[in-house]
Amino acid sequence: MTTPRDTPASRRARANGDGTVYQRKDGRWEAAGYVLAPGNTHRRTRVYGTTRKEALAKLTDKIAASNKGVPAPSAQGSVAAYLTYWLETVAVHRLRETTHTRYTACVRLYLLPGLGRKKLAKLTAKDVRTWLDQLRATCQCCARGLDTARHQPQCCAVGTCCRKRLSPLTLAYVHSVLKSALEHAVREEEIPRNVARNVRMGTPRPRRFEPLTAVEARAFLVATHGHRLHALFELALHTGLRKGELLGLRWEDLDLTGGTASIRRTLQRTNSTGLTALPTKTQSSERRIALPTPCLRSLEQHRDRQRQEREAAGAGWKASGYVFTRPDGNPIEGATLTRHFNTLLRRAALRRIRFHDLRHSAATLLLEQGVELVVIKELLGHAHLGVTATVYAHVRLRLQRDAIDLLGIALRDPVQPATRPDDGDEPPVCAAAVR
Structure with a gap:
């Protein structure tokens, strides 16, 4: 006599709530069961596999996530459809108009051509990483036909690629726009997690500027x-x-x-x-x-x-x-x-x-005159003191030399005369006037 314990696990009767598994007429296996949906409701979901074991494993994963309180994604459309909805319905009310214009251009130029056709619910971190790697290595002049639009083509359209690639700062900005859009999809329970956050881009080097002396x-x-x-x-x-x-x-x-x-x-x-x-x-x-x-x-x-x-x-x-x-x-x-x-x-x-470098010049010259960072922060209108300290972390060679000389004076043997080499045109640090 055969007992339930002797029956293979894949052939045992499914318990209540475990869903059903059966083979379709086309030969594929289909598993169906109820999972948690947005709004604290339950809906029936279906998964497919080439074997009974594969379909059963997919259903088991969905039921396990549902038991942990993670709702099943409700998004059925493409990434392009959701990004269009996000820009026209959500971002337009939460962003400054100039920022919304930049977001729209970023979506149109980079996100839609690269990820627009993918299903939002099936988008993975690997998809995002692969797309960013391709975008990093792609010549934008070739991809967008910039040279072709000229009256007299000069580079890519005549067979000489100019290798006009995106800068690390632009890539980081494109990545941040995608993260913002997917973050809202998570809040609306369209998808269970923000896969773009699992992709590490690295911190791009800030744009160097040379302020006026x-x-x-x-x-x-x-x-x-x-x-x-x-x-x-x-x-x-x-x-x-x-x-x-x-x-x-x-x-x-x-x-x-x-x-x-x-x-x-x-x-x-x-x-x-x-x-x-x-x-x-x-x-x-x-x-x-x-x-x-x-x-x-x-x-x-x-x-x-x-x-x-x-x-x-x-x-x-x-x-x-x-x-x-x-x-x-x-x-x-x-x-x-x-x-x-x-x-x-x-x-x-x-x-x-740039004209904006006049702002950097003012801050740098104030630093050279010994003005406190907190005063510069209030003058420039930065939100936090850390922003001022980060942007103007560079210290000119003269300031470094003055700081080292001050330390040398403090560490000098008291027996030695307190003299300092004359630079010829600069007064001692202690006598430097703050203007």
């Missing part, structure tokens, strides 16, 4: 004399304000008598409304700063110049209220300011830098 900064300020936006460039170099914060300044934000400025907005171009005023980058960026005396004089002269331009424009004057405007009163485009900046760099015979 004190000599170069003085040469730049000399070149700006006589320019109608001299006050803007002087303010940028003295306070480290961002480009959008400078262009978004209104006269009501300035207290020239008290010598302060309130940073409340940033001026940026968006796809929907064009050039418009937006809130500051972060809550900490909304701040009040002190204005140095040279900037106060320049702003007073700029106000007089703007008054003359308003009288000359007459009825054509646009009363925008901004401090820095075009000759007709309209706000200034960021690209227009960049062109003026590059022209002044050439006039001063200085190396090519």
Whole structure:
């Protein structure tokens, strides 16, 4: 007599709740059972295999995950369908418009071509890693037909690949966009876990910048004399304000008598409304700063110049209220300011830098003068002191030498005379004035 113990495990009667396993007419094996679904409900799921054992193992894994409280994924569509839904329904209400525009471009250029056809519920960490490795090695000029779109092809379209690959920073940004989208899918219980978080990209090296030295900064300020936006460039170099914060300044934000400025907005171009005023980058960026005396004089002269331009424009004057405007009163485009900046760099015979490097120059020069990091953090509007310390972790060679010399003075034998080699043009560290 055959007992249940003598029957093979694969042939025993399934207990209540263990599901069913049977062979289909096409020869495949199908296993079905009830698993936990989003909303604390249960639904019947089906899995397939070439053998009874394979189908039974798949069903057992799903039931085991359900017993641990992990709901089965409900996503039936593709990654492309979910990313489109996420951008149009979720991200559009939670991101700044400029950030949403960058996310949309990232999805269109990289995520949809690489992962769009895959099923969201079946996306794995291996799929993400393989796609990122391919994206890292792919020439974007070839993949996107950049050279083909030119009137006169120069590289890839004529058989000479230019190897225009994505930088590590761009790859990390693309990866972060995918993680953000999948994280929301987890919160909505569309998928059980964020597989993109299991892919390690490594920390990309931050973009190196070369701020202006004190000599170069003085040469730049000399070149700006006589320019109608001299006050803007002087303010940028003295306070480290961002480009959008400078262009978004209104006269009501300035207290020239008290010598302060309130940073409340940033001026940026968006796809929907064009050039418009937006809130500051972060809550900490909304701040009040002190204005140095040279900037106060320049702003007073700029106000007089703007008054003359308003009288000359007459009825054509646009009363925008901004401090820095075009000759007709309209706000200034960021690209227009960049062109003026590059022209002044050439006039001063200085190396090519970004406008944002004026912000780095201001912070670096303040560090060289011995100003505390917390003061620089408040001036720049960083959210945390760690951001300031990380961005400006580099210390110039002169500061390193001064620090080492101070340590040498402390460790010197008291019998030896307290003399220091004369560098010729620099005063001792203890006598360095803080300006």
